[in-house]
Amino acid sequence: MxxxxxxxxxxxxxxxxxxxxxxxxxxxxxxxxxxxxxxxxxxxxxxxxxxxxxxxxxxxxxxxxxxxxxxxxxxxxxxxxxxxxxxxxxxxxxxxxxxxxxxxxxxxxxxxxxxxxxxxxxxxxxxxxxxxxxxxxxxxxxxxxxxxxxxxxxxxxxxxxxxxxxxxxxxxxxxxxxxxxxxxxxxxxxxxxxxxxxxxxxxxxxxxxxxxxxxxxxxxxxxxxxxxxxxxxxxxxxxFTSMGSEKSPGFTLYSLSGHVTSPGQYEAPLGITLRQLLDMSGGMRAGHRLKFWTPGGSSTPMFTDEHLDVPLDYEGVGAAGSMLGTKALQCFDETTCVVRAVTRWTEFYAHESCGKCTPCREGTYWLVQLLRSIENGTGTLADLDKLNDIADNINGKSFCALGDGAASPIFSSLKYFREEYEQHITGRGCPFDPAKSTAWADNHKEVTA
CATH class of the missing domain: 3.40.50.11540 (NADH-ubiquinone oxidoreductase 51kDa subunit)
Incomplete structure (x- = not known):
């Protein structure tokens, strides 16, 4: 079998x-x-x-x-x-x-x-x-x-x-x-x-x-x-080889966090899926659905609810377009602003860049400036292509993988949620802002009702 x-x-x-x-x-x-x-x-x-x-x-x-x-x-x-x-x-x-x-x-x-x-x-x-x-x-x-x-x-x-x-x-x-x-x-x-x-x-x-x-x-x-x-x-x-998959044998620790009912460490064979892990942890928090998640921490390209059945081993995650990384499964529901999440991650990478190489030192700084302007509603549609271009000039061109990690959430979020970026620009701010969004208010009522 x-x-x-x-x-x-x-x-x-x-x-x-x-x-x-x-x-x-x-x-x-x-x-x-x-x-x-x-x-x-x-x-x-x-x-x-x-x-x-x-x-x-x-x-x-x-x-x-x-x-x-x-x-x-x-x-x-x-x-x-x-x-x-x-x-x-x-x-x-x-x-x-x-x-x-x-x-x-x-x-x-x-x-x-x-x-x-x-x-x-x-x-x-x-x-x-x-x-x-x-x-x-x-x-x-x-x-x-x-x-x-x-x-x-x-x-x-x-x-x-x-x-x-x-x-x-x-x-x-x-x-x-x-x-x-x-x-x-x-x-x-x-x-x-x-x-x-x-x-x-x-x-x-x-x-x-x-x-x-x-x-x-x-x-x-x-x-x-x-x-x-x-x-x-x-x-x-x-x-050991009786567990896991052919090229990724054995057991491992999956760190489940975010908007889930029971976050924690789940030790399971490599190749399990997020759907199975969510079943074990009680699923997403009551009244909410999965919007996006990371298979291996914030430096790995994000996935969406379409990837619930991707085998969580090195080959399966890689074939789906991301990396297994450290198996840090951060799960976010529909109340989360993708632009805000990516901005926060990018601020972290800009702060932690050692500054040794120019692509990472300068690129992460400018990514943060662009993301902040998009999030607060002062960006332009041309900024989206600029974001992609800067990330491309960082990816694979720095001394270590910090640059690649900073570029990953940019690429993947633009791939899956470009429309949400555009909403920030055309709507002059975050659609998940309680002061501007009826969607946030509706979701909040759903949780507290």
């Missing part, structure tokens, strides 16, 4: 596959004692019984793909690290979760930090690294404290430090708090920040696998990518 057929024939409850989130709701879920009760560090023991090369091959064969947005095969990224080069090798975990709408890594670290630590030890063994780093957003102080405590517990239990579990492996983990810059979610800017410099994207090549942290071979992985590795080793690659 194909995944699509299986999904269509399954009840919503059967589609959930809690692995990383299996015991988030238990008392003291973040402690080593709780983690070990749920087969914690069993995957590490199995990994240490393999050779590093066999371990990398095993992760490759599982089909695990990066959960940070790009979907690059995790085992292949590990394989790129040169061996026998006489240099230290480093593992860096990107926990600088900054994308608007993305909220999976922080709750994972808060409720189950040992899954990440175990995965990091396994990854260090595979790439022959003795020092790993966790780059965390500095604002999330409670998570920072939990991580420090989890690392302390792992050292005390012999999972970290010298001669891990008597294997001869030495691994140290450093938890580093960043300063809240969105650009540091880009892997090379993160490495610059970790080295104590201003976080700005590096020109590539060389790539981090050759010259990363301290100019040494470095693997940069997302939190969820690394935290998924222990379960694969413990339960087997066949178990």
């Amino acid at each position: 194909t995944l699509a057929a299986e999904i269509n024939n399954s009840s919503p409850e059967k589609l959930l596959s809690p692995v990383l989130s299996a015991f988030w709701d238990q008392p003291n879920s973040w402690t080593l004692e709780t983690y070990e009760r749920h087969e914690g560090y069993q995957g590490l023991r199995k990994a240490l019984a393999m050779s590093p090369d066999a371990l990398i091959a095993y992760v490759k064969e599982s089909g695990l793909r990066g959960r940070g947005g790009a979907g690059f095969p995790t085992g292949m990224k590990w394989q790129f690290i040169p061996q026998g080069d006489g240099k230290p090798h480093y593992l860096v975990v990107n926990a600088d979760e900054s994308e608007p709408g993305t909220c999976k890594d922080i709750p994972l670290l808060y409720a189950n930090p040992h899954s990440l630590i175990e995965g990091m030890i396994i990854a260090c063994y595979a790439i022959r690294s003795e020092h790993a780093f966790i780059y965390l957003r500095g604002e999330v102080v409670p998570v920072l404290r939990r991580l420090h405590e989890a690392v302390r517990e792992a050292y005390a239990a012999g999972y970290l430090g010298r001669n891990v579990l008597g294997s001869g492996l030495n691994v140290d983990i450093t938890v580093h708090a960043g300063a809240g810059a969105y650009i540091c979610g880009e892997e090379t800017a993160l490495l610059d920040s970790l080295e104590g410099r201003r976080g700005q994207p590096r020109l590539r090549p060389p790539f981090p696998a050759v010259a990363g942290l301290y100019a040494c071979p470095t693997v940069v992985n997302n939190v969820e990518s690394i935290a998924s590795v222990p379960a694969i080793l413990n339960r087997g690659k066949e178990w």
Whole structure:
């Protein structure tokens, strides 16, 4: 049976596959004692019984793909690290979760930090690294404290430090708090920040696998990518590939937010649809319908209610014209002004642009000026083509993906909601403004009646 057929024939409850989130709701879920009760560090023991090369091959064969947005095969990224080069090798975990709408890594670290630590030890063994780093957003102080405590517990239990579990492996983990810059979610800017410099994207090549942290071979992985590795080793690659689709196997965390009845984290196989996720979450808020949504955060092209049955895996979302990204499903109902939403996102990208490259630095600024004038009713119809032109001059022409992310909502909103932009211009303001719109008032009555 194909995944699509299986999904269509399954009840919503059967589609959930809690692995990383299996015991988030238990008392003291973040402690080593709780983690070990749920087969914690069993995957590490199995990994240490393999050779590093066999371990990398095993992760490759599982089909695990990066959960940070790009979907690059995790085992292949590990394989790129040169061996026998006489240099230290480093593992860096990107926990600088900054994308608007993305909220999976922080709750994972808060409720189950040992899954990440175990995965990091396994990854260090595979790439022959003795020092790993966790780059965390500095604002999330409670998570920072939990991580420090989890690392302390792992050292005390012999999972970290010298001669891990008597294997001869030495691994140290450093938890580093960043300063809240969105650009540091880009892997090379993160490495610059970790080295104590201003976080700005590096020109590539060389790539981090050759010259990363301290100019040494470095693997940069997302939190969820690394935290998924222990379960694969413990339960087997066949178990992992039995979920998801052929090219996007396994389970993942979908972050559902916005105008839905029950927002939250839903752990399910890749390839599930938004329709199924909305069924699980109670649907859109009472009395309202879906207008538009993002499959992977605000930097991915938006979808509409016509895309409810798009399989939420890398191939399905890509074929429909967007990107799976971080699986941040922001859902907006018919009371939302598309122009206002896109303006708010673009203001964020303009503010967070590091300014290193001209297309992004200048382009995001002018996008904001145009969008603000359109939203407040002082724009012209010619501004719509100008918006598209500026976005085109940013897209694919900046040092990193921030520029592409800023252009995505422009392109997709003009594609699906150009008429709404035109209404702002011809009507001299937002049609969703309560002072100007009977539609807003009607919707408001519908909710409060």
